[in-house]
Amino acid sequence: MALPVRSQITIWGLSAAVLALVLWKLGDVLLPFLVGGAIAYFLDPLADRLERLGLSRALATTSIALIATLGIVVLALAVAPLLVRQLIGLVETAPAIATRLQGFLTSTFPSMMEHGSIINESLTSLGNAVKARGGELAQGLLSSAMTLVNAVVFIVVVPVVTFYMLLDWDRMVAQIDTLLPLDHAPTIRQLGRDIDRVLSGFVRGQVSVCLILGAFYAAGLMAAGLSFGLLAGAIAGALTFIPYVGALVGGALAIGLALFQFWGDWMSIGLVAGIFAIGQFLEGNVITPRLVGNSVGLHPLWLIFALSAFGTLFGFVGMLVAVPVSAVIGVLIRFAIEHYRQGRLYRGLAGLDDTPTTLSDATETKA
Numbered sequence: 013m014a015l016p017v018r019s020q021i022t023i024w025g026l027s028a029a030v031l032a033l034v035l036w037k038l039g040d041v042l043l044p045f046l047v048g049g050a051i052a053y054f055l056d057p058l059a060d061r062l063e064r065l066g067l068s069r070a071l072a073t074t075s076i077a078l079i080a081t082l083g084i085v086v087l088a089l090a091v092a093p094l095l096v097r098q099l100i101g102l103v104e105t106a107p108a109i110a111t112r113l114q115g116f117l118t119s120t121f122p123s124m125m126e127h128g129s130i131i132n133e134s135l136t137s138l139g140n141a142v143k144a145r146g147g148e149l150a151q152g153l154l155s156s157a158m159t160l161v162n163a164v165v166f167i168v169v170v171p172v173v174t175f176y177m178l179l180d181w182d183r184m185v186a187q188i189d190t191l192l193p194l195d196h197a198p199t200i201r202q203l204g205r206d207i208d209r210v211l212s213g214f215v216r217g218q219v220s221v222c223l224i225l226g227a228f229y230a231a232g233l234m235a236a237g238l239s240f241g242l243l244a245g246a247i248a249g250a251l252t253f254i255p256y257v258g259a260l261v262g263g264a265l266a267i268g269l270a271l272f273q274f275w276g277d278w279m280s281i282g283l284v285a286g287i288f289a290i291g292q293f294l295e296g297n298v299i300t301p302r303l304v305g306n307s308v309g310l311h312p313l314w315l316i317f318a319l320s321a322f323g324t325l326f327g328f329v330g331m332l333v334a335v336p337v338s339a340v341i342g343v344l345i346r347f348a349i350e351h352y353r354q355g356r357l358y359r360g361l362a363g364l365d366d367t368p369t370t371l372s373d374a375t376e377t378k379a
Contacts, residue, residue, distance in 0.1 A: 035326050035333065046333065048173025054216060055080075055174075056181050073179045077171070091242070098243040108272075203343055210339040217303040222252045224299055225291055232287040233266055236280065240269055248288075252295070257316075259295075263288040314338060 015023075035042065055076055062072035177184070192200050226249015233241030248262020266284050274280035318338035322330035352358050 035330070044169040045173055048170050049177055050215075051170070051174045052177035052181055053211070054219070055178055057212070057216075059178055059181070069179060069182070073175060076178065077175050081171070094242055095246060098240045102240050102243060102269075105272075203347060206343045206347075207336075207340050210343060211336055214339065215335060217300075218253055220303045221295065221299050222249050222258075224303075225249045225252050225258070225295060228291055228294070229262060229266075229287065232291075233284065236270075236283045236287060237274075238266065238270060238284060239273055241266070244269065248291075259288065259292050314342065 058076060059069065059072045062075065063069060067075070189197075189201070226246055228245075229248045230242045230245025233245050235241075238244065244262055244266040247265060248258050250258070251261050252258035263285075266288065267281070270281045270284040274284075315335070315338060318334040318341075319331055322334035322337065324330070326333070
């Protein structure tokens with residue numbers, strides 16, 4: 013005899029509460045395991061494909077690890093130093109950008125830039141603050157990033173966790189399957205397949221979109237002669253994971269820097285704006301439809317809300333788990349709605365068996 017519904021709700025509710033408490037209290041400890049698990053999930057289809065080609069699971073995992081390590085080393089040696097230099101240069105250039113902006117506003121809107129006005133005081137304070145703390149700000153940003161995801165996590169812990177989780181991924185999934193409640197195992201398996209479809213469609217596709225757009229923006233902006241093109245392209249590509257935010261932030265940053273660097277050269281400024289216009293056209297009409305598709309079930313507004321809510325509650329770890337958790341919640345909500353439409357609460361008692369559930373059913377019944 014199965015447990016009463018109230019007991020099941022209590023058990024699963026307590027389990028969810030314990031999980032949320034663990035994420036909140038042990039976020040920093042769990043960070044390398046969450047990152048490693050996400051990378052292993054991302055690479056599992058590749059390992060399965062290598063297995064189908066005749067490689068053992070250990071050899072497939074080792075091959076992936078060696079290729080990934082080589083790629084990370086090349087990226088770190090070729091791109092990371094340039095990104096750091098451009099970040100420091102951007103912070104050092106910020107006072108000059110603020111001064112030029114202040115001069116432009118003074119000549120264009122003299123009434124708004126009178127001595128003592130809010131805009132004038134704000135720009136002056138901002139320029140003085142950046143000038144006084146520019147180097148400290150750049151160093152603080154870099155040290156904060158290294159504190160958040162320090163060198164030990166990247167160099168040792170995350171690769172080790174990823175390797176072992178990728179090696180044992182199928183075994184772990186099979187072990188979890190044996191622990192499912194027998195009464196609900198078929199339903200849970202179906203929900204798991206739906207969740208995997210959503211995650212594989214969105215996460216793997218969206219990461220690919222971020223990499224492609226980041227490379228396109230960085231290459232295009234550097235080819236256009238923008239001094240901080242690599243940095244602006246990397247920011248735009250990384251933020252593309254959040255719908256609309258990457259284009260808005262990256263575009264505003266790139267166009268603002270173009271106005272500062274190419275003031276009066278409207279051809280170069282228009283070229284920078286055109287690069288983002290082309291990028292957005294390709295993203296919306298070619299890249300995202302092909303790599304992500306329209307059936308993953310994660311609406312952009314739902315994704316933005318999930319990232320904001322989980323980031324506020326659990327910090328950086330919350331942002332890492334926001335997409336998978338929102339995908340799980342979305343699948344569960346659709347499952348609940350489907351059962352609600354088939355249940356007595358929605359259809360009522362009268363004509364329960366004969367009531368058409370869709371417009372097409374109603375048309376066929378009438379005919």
